[in-house]
Amino acid sequence: MTAIQFEIEDRDATSRARVGRVTTPHGAFDTPAFMNVGTQATVKGLLPEQVAAVGAQIILGNTYHLMLRPGSELVDRMGGLHAWMRWDGPILTDSGGFQVFSLSDINRINDDGVTFKSHLDGAMIELTPERSMQVQNQLGADIIMAFDDCPPAQTKNDHQLARAKGMGLPAEAGMDDAGYHQRVQTANERTLRWLERCIRAHGRPAEQALFAIVQGGTDLTQREWCASRAGELDLPGYAIGGVAVGEGTDDIKRVVDHTAPLLPDGKPRYLMGVGYERDIVAAVRAGVDMFDCVLPTRNARNASAFTPTGPIRLRNARFRDDPAPIDPGCDCPACGGGFSRSYLRHLFAADEMLGGILVSLHNIRHFQRLLLDIRRAIRENDWSFVADAWPVAGV
């Protein structure tokens, strides 16, 4: 009894990359897939039909936000998240764990779960593996995530700590290597115990596929232990968590290269919260099938547009008289629709919503086009587009 089917259609000759298709109760999506984030039951500023029109096949909802507002019981009464937000395609919800650890004021954490203060009204809320499953069962996404203990990023100096906190990431000051590894191991063991409780508490396994999350930070031994133990539980999919939480690109690549192949070959592999174009390409070549990230839409609202030659900041005065679209090679409603950089700069200067909307559509399309190129590269064993089109990928 499983809610999803995963079919691998082709494999890359030069890497571990695979191209395939995940079929869910609400339709299928192609892998490798990039999922756009719809935190509060909306991809910010866009109608579902606009999100679908730029190529998105699956979106992500946030359990933490939706349990606080409007509450999953309400969404359930309204027919579930798909019906309520009018997105008929596949949806994935996270477990709430990451947001509890990064956004909230934690009051108590022990083996039972986490008690925290709501960032909305200060109410004291308890989140446990059982409660996370109940909330996700009520929301009704096609893929749901296990509730995990997210260890903080290892920040070896004040600069790294400030940067991690600035990104809203869980981080602790002054951890040495020994302290970090101990913290990761404790979180990892708890994550496994919580995973087993999630499996027992999951009430709709025929309609919702529960994915495990492999933690372990930058400690490859911990990654191996967690992947092995979680793999024995034979879940419909496996995620790599705790990546891109403040560490550099080299550490992301090292952890993903090592961990992805440890996950069951026949199940979708999901790298959570990643990321920039080069990180995605590297992870696909390590064998990852699914990605999510807020970058396309969050950066869009800050006037930052992705292009094959790197991001451009549309508030910049140099675009005042620029009649060109963001990216002449793009077929999104902004570029294909003939909206110029000059016009987009005006919209941001005038605080007009349409600026963030048009650039959101462009940035989503940019990532969907990257994934189209990646899937083609795997089928044709030809990755030349990476060097041609994505020479600069990070910001």
Place this chain on the structure above:
Amino acid sequence: MTAIQFEIEDRDATSRARVGRVTTPHGAFDTPAFMNVGTQATVKGLLPEQVAAVGAQIILGNTYHLMLRPGSELVDRMGGLHAWMRWDGPILTDSGGFQVFSLSDINRINDDGVTFKSHLDGAMIELTPERSMQVQNQLGADIIMAFDDCPPAQTKNDHQLARAKGMGLPAEAGMDDAGYHQRVQTANERTLRWLERCIRAHGRPAEQALFAIVQGGTDLTQREWCASRAGELDLPGYAIGGVAVGEGTDDIKRVVDHTAPLLPDGKPRYLMGVGYERDIVAAVRAGVDMFDCVLPTRNARNASAFTPTGPIRLRNARFRDDPAPIDPGCDCPACGGGFSRSYLRHLFAADEMLGGILVSLHNIRHFQRLLLDIRRAIRENDWSFVADAWPVAGV
């Protein structure tokens, strides 16, 4: 040599209402017409294709805002307003006069023009009939408006004054009737002199139709004088200005009923800044052909949705569990798309842009459907829909 053609296709048997069509260099629009406002070269939050999809055939741009930011010279270099904002249909621009008198800090006003401080950066700007024509010629709208002297609303007590100022309307305290009529007459005579200067300064009469504006406040004798003098100048269209600036529905109806028939029968008649459904119905029956108002989109962003039984405020807690659309009889993307009041309430509670976007689409459609009903009523000499569907029209 004229930029537009106006064809009256049918007349109502029981009133002065007419149904027709205005053809411009960028396509035609049906009259009576409701124009949605795109102040800063965008209907807030909506792509042009979305605005067109809910039935809008002509939109309005604001000369005052666009001359300050980004500047009409820039828009001209970018190919004009149509090309720059990607709206291929008819556009009307106002003259800047109303905003100068209502939004800016006026430094000096005399027969030459108005000098004011920009509300954006405090720069001292001069607006004259000639400059307004130059700016509107550069923006390139199909219909442009004469620069007029907008007399303040007559506020007889502190309550009326506070209300007018709260609405951003020009108002002066403590005017008695004699003072008011003197002020209206002075403004009216200046408006006529400025109209003659606009006609001489207008550089693109073959591509842009210049409309005169008839002022006169609530003084019917002044309205007659201005309509008569402006009518002699044989312009392509005539507007009634200075209405709905703080006076009540009865005064609006009295002025419009009296003034509309004074305007040339064969030219489009435009009632500026009006308004609510009942005001529009009454004005159409007096012989008005064109309307504009910010209500649909401004109220939408404040969670106020128009319905045939009056507006509803979607932040209200009573909509928390309401699975119904805003208006079951509506075919807009919000109602026809199945978005519930419950979901819309959540979007506003969570400060999500999509709330204002969906209700903007609904409210625009609401007014376009009203105008469809009005045009049908004129053709069929059957106004029963008014009593049936719009029993409560004001807020």
